[in-house]
C-alpha cells in the first residue's frame with residue numbers, strides 16, 4: 001500500500017530550497033577555499049593540494065574529496081597559518097597554469113611553422129626529407145642569433161613523416177576548397193591538353209574552367225593522366241569521367257570539351273575539322289555576348305529571365321554592372337581566342353569553300369582552289 005507523505009510547511013520549504021541548490025545554485029562558494037582547500041578553474045572545482053578536478057560542483061563532492069585525501073594532514077592548519085598555506089598553494093597553481101598556457105602556445109606555433117615549411121618544400125618541389133635539413137639550418141641559426149629561444153625551434157617537427165602528413169593535410173584542404181568551388185559553377189567546360197614529360201611519357205592534363213553565379217571565372221588544373229602507347233580514346237574518356245566525378249561536377253552544367261587536338265582524342269585526320277567547328281562555336285558565342293551587351297546597355301533584359309524579374313520588381317535597377325560583366329567576358333574571349341583571328345580566312349575556306357575569295361587565302365591554299 002502506498003502511503004501519502006504530507007510535509008509540514010516548514011519541511012516543504014526546506015525541500016524546495018534543497019532542490020534549488022541542486023539544480024540552479026551550482027556556483028563555487030568562496031568559503032570552500034577556506035574549508036576544503038579548493039579553488040575554481042574554468043567553472044570547475046580544483047583541489048589546491050593535489051590539483052585534481054572534481055567533476056560536480058557540489059559541496060558534498062568537494063567536502064568528501066577533502067575529508068578522504070587531505071583532512072588528516074591539513075586540519076591542524078587554522079586561522080592565519082591556513083590562510084598563508086592557501087595563498088602559497090594558489091600561487092603555485094597559477095604558475096603551473098601559465099606555464100601550461102605558454103607551452104601550449106609554443107606547441108601551437110610549432111605546428112603552424114611545420115605546416116608553413118612543408119608548404120614551402122612542396123612549392124619548391126623539394127623532397128619531404130629536406131625538412132630535416134631545414135631544421136638543422138634553423139637550429140644552427142637560432143643558436144647564434146637567439147640561443148634562449150632554441151628550444152622553441154627544436155620543437156618544430158620536420159621529420160619526413162611529419163612533412164608528408166602536413167602536405168597530405170594541405171592538399172586535402174586544397175582539394176576540398178576546389179570541390180566547393182566546382183560545386184558553385186553554374187556552367188563549366190573541360191580542356192584536355194596532351195603533352196610529353198621528360199621521360200617521354202605522354203601525359204594528359206585535365207583542366208576545368210567554370211563560371212559561378214557572380215560571373216566569376218575560375219580555371220583549375222584537375223589531374224595529370226599518364227598515357228601509354230596502348231591508350232585509346234575510350235581509355236581517355238573513362239579517365240576523364242573518373243577525374244571529373246572525383247571533382248564532384250554536376251554533369252548537367254557541362255558546356256563543352258576543348259582539346260588542343262590530342263591525337264588519340266580526335267584522330268589526326270579530323271583535327272582541322274574540329275578546330276574549325278570550335279572556331280564556329282566561339283564566333284557564335286561572341287556574337288551572342290555582343291548582342292547581350294548591346295541589349296543590356298539599352299535596358300533590355302529579355303534574355304535574362306531572373307534579371308527581368310528583378311528589374312520588374314524594381315529590386316535592382318542598375319543594369320550597368322551586368323553589362324560590364326558581359327563586356328569583361330567578351331574581352332576575355334577576345335584575348336583567349338586571339339589565336340583564331342589570324343587563321344580566320346583559312347577557317348572560312350573550310351566552312352564554305354565556294355564563297356571565299358581566293359586572294360584572301362594563304363598562297364598554298366590558293367593553288368589548291
Ligand SMILES: [Zn+2]
Nearest residue numbers: 047049050069
Ligand atoms: Zn586533493
